[in-house]
Amino acid sequence: MAVHGRPIEERIDWVFDLARRHAADYCSPETWLARERYRAQHPTAIAVMKCMDGRINLPVATGTPPGIVQPFRNLGGMFDLGWPHLGEVLASHVHRMVGEGRRVLMLITYHFSKGDPQRGCAGFGYNTAAAVAHTCAIKRQVEFTFGGGHGTVYPVVCGFETDDDALVVHGADGERLDLAQLPLPERSTLAPRLAALLPDMPAQVREDLLPLLHGNLDHIAEVRGTVRHLDIEHREWMICLGRGFDFLHTPNLALIIGPYSPNLDDPIRKAAGIILGNMHAGRIPDDGFLLLSSAPYDEIGMDRARAELKSRFLSRFAAEVIRSEFPDLADRMYVRSAVLDWRSRALQAIGDE
Numbered sequence: 001m002a003v004h005g006r007p008i009e010e011r012i013d014w015v016f017d018l019a020r021r022h023a024a025d026y027c028s029p030e031t032w033l034a035r036e037r038y039r040a041q042h043p044t045a046i047a048v049m050k051c052m053d054g055r056i057n058l059p060v061a062t063g064t065p066p067g068i069v070q071p072f073r074n075l076g077g078m079f080d081l082g083w084p085h086l087g088e089v090l091a092s093h094v095h096r097m098v099g100e101g102r103r104v105l106m107l108i109t110y111h112f113s114k115g116d117p118q119r120g121c122a123g124f125g126y127n128t129a130a131a132v133a134h135t136c137a138i139k140r141q142v143e144f145t146f147g148g149g150h151g152t153v154y155p156v157v158c159g160f161e162t163d164d165d166a167l168v169v170h171g172a173d174g175e176r177l178d179l180a181q182l183p184l185p186e187r188s189t190l191a192p193r194l195a196a197l198l199p200d201m202p203a204q205v206r207e208d209l210l211p212l213l214h215g216n217l218d219h220i221a222e223v224r225g226t227v228r229h230l231d232i233e234h235r236e237w238m239i240c241l242g243r244g245f246d247f248l249h250t251p252n253l254a255l256i257i258g259p260y261s262p263n264l265d266d267p268i269r270k271a272a273g274i275i276l277g278n279m280h281a282g283r284i285p286d287d288g289f290l291l292l293s294s295a296p297y298d299e300i301g302m303d304r305a306r307a308e309l310k311s312r313f314l315s316r317f318a319a320e321v322i323r324s325e326f327p328d329l330a331d332r333m334y335v336r337s338a339v340l341d342w343r344s345r346a347l348q349a350i351g352d353e
Helices: 008-027 029-041 058-062 084-099 128-146 184-197 203-224 265-280 302-325
Strands: 045-051 069-074 104-112 153-161 166-170 176-178 238-242 254-257 289-297 333-341 346-350
Touching: 008 029, 008 289, 008 333, 008 346, 045 084, 058 069, 058 203, 069 084, 069 254, 084 104, 084 128, 104 128, 104 203, 128 153, 153 176, 166 203, 176 184, 184 203, 238 265, 238 302, 254 265, 265 302, 289 302, 302 333, 302 346
Parallel strands: 045 069, 045 104, 104 153, 238 254, 238 289, 289 333
Antiparallel strands: 153 166, 166 176, 333 346
């Protein structure tokens, strides 16, 4: 039986087992060495701002070792650097990378489907033009915050076409490099194409972006050689609030809400409505859904204690919103709080206060 149809207790056990397997792979000697070797060869730090949609798995789509791409995920891929917490998290990440002598490549993404607009981003009402406009606005905010000269932080608007898992790189003058349209025999032209598309990109950043593009070309060819079920029905049965959900890349499994917006009640309300709609339509069992909060920590002691408090607050806040707005759904709510060891990516469940 697919995980969506299992009893809620089994689904919750499956989620935590998935997290354990992800952490074990991340910490394995082979994966650790691959990550270290990659960073030595390609020092540019890569961050990606993206939608919570599980189909948008940049490490898989680019053949990049786990842990290289730093994700920032939110419902609909909607961000505003004016949000206090988001601004602090991004600034802290950039400061840490700069302290290590590294530049930062920031991929600001939207997603769409070439085969059916209804397989695009529901957060923008399947309006790709609106999604592109939003990502362009984020790019301008990044430039305002970290400098328009692009010497240290280089923002790039990047589309993700989910039928082929293909990247679409936007240039400064409106030109685009659609990797789905580039034949494999022409892959040797990627470097000059990228240089023409983004002429002010530092040479090292360009050299470190090219492996992602080459990896994406290989992935597109692999995808086209397999049979994919594209019309996957929306069957989300989890609401995830916070950070540390990199292990969740199964399509239509979870609605992930980053802890960035000062108006968290709005996306929580929208996510709860989607869960309730899935139950009413019979797409998921009506025996319950999971509300899972997570907060990462770098060090034991005070840092972990703060993460526990943050995670508990997030789950408590979300549960109160759902009880107030959806009392019938609240009776079927299973609440779990967790913290994430950022070094090992181990998700650790925490009990009630």
